[in-house]
Amino acid sequence: DAGVIQSPRHEVTEMGQEVTLRCKPISGHDYLFWYRQTMMRGLELLIYFNNNVPIDDSGMPEDRFSAKMPNASFSTLKIQPSEPRDSAVYFCASSLAGPGETQYFGPGTRLLVL
Amino acid sequence: TQLLEQSPQFLSIQEGENLTVYCNSSSVFSSLQWYRQEPGEGPVLLVTVVTGGEVKKLKRLTFQFGDARKDSSLHITAAQPGDTGLYLCAGVDSNSGYALNFGKGTSLLVTP
Numbered sequence: 500d501a502g503v504i505q506s507p508r509h510e511v512t513e514m515g516q517e518v519t520l521r522c523k524p525i526s527g528h529d530y531l532f533w534y535r536q537t538m539m540r541g542l543e544l545l546i547y548f549n550n551n552v553p554i555d556d557s558g559m560p561e562d563r564f565s566a567k568m569p570n571a572s573f574s575t576l577k578i579q580p581s582e583p584r585d586s587a588v589y590f591c592a593s594s595l596a597g598p599g600e601t602q603y604f605g606p607g608t609r610l611l612v613l
Numbered sequence: 614t615q616l617l618e619q620s621p622q623f624l625s626i627q628e629g630e631n632l633t634v635y636c637n638s639s640s641v642f643s644s645l646q647w648y649r650q651e652p653g654e655g656p657v658l659l660v661t662v663v664t665g666g667e668v669k670k671l672k673r674l675t676f677q678f679g680d681a682r683k684d685s686s687l688h689i690t691a692a693q694p695g696d697t698g699l700y701l702c703a704g705v706d707s708n709s710g711y712a713l714n715f716g717k718g719t720s721l722l723v724t725p
Binding site for chain 2: 532543544590601602604
């Protein structure tokens with residue numbers, strides 16, 4: 500299996516622009532997670548899905564962030580409008596069962612908002 | 614959100630030395646996981662501990678879960694440069710049953 504695939508790997512944009520991050524989970528995994536990692540705050544859970552349905556989005560920082568999972572093999576995390584404080588590494592992870600099980604992380608998208 | 618405090622934040626040692634890193638919380642977790650993250654990559658699971666007092670060994674790595682399931686430690690014997698990375702602990706909340714909370718990690722550098 501190719502593992503969790505994320506794109507783009509790097510994104511540089513200007514403040515106010517829309518940013519879309521993409522994730523393809525491991526085939527057959529029921530759960531998909533979006534995380535954000537910064538030096539200051541560490542790795543934070545933003546939202547997770549079970550069978551394409553959002554279960555917990557309490558970690559989404561504000562209305563500028565939205566996530567969708569239109570099917571079992573694809574998810575997006577969108578930031579509109581982006582701000583410099585959104586600069587971070589965004590990880591997608593997938594799991595066969597619940598959050599207590601092994602999560603397989605993608606390589607991350609490094610986002611820089613100027 | 615339950616806070617997981619990891620210490621030390623940074624650790625630089627020479628090859629062959631032993632080290633212990635800690636993961637502490639005031640909350641009880643149903644299980645706790647340790648991950649290692651290398652630069653430019655996502656975290657990779659090393660171990661899951663479930664039972665209070667449990668000890669698990671993975672080659673030169675020894676993981677222990679506290680009796681009260683609030684804390685954990687990772688001990689590395691005879692560290693090697695390949696052990697370099699960010700070590701993260703993550704707890705599954707006993708109350709909600711699903712929130713996965715990560716500590717900020719211990720950044721380990723092992724020099725030859």
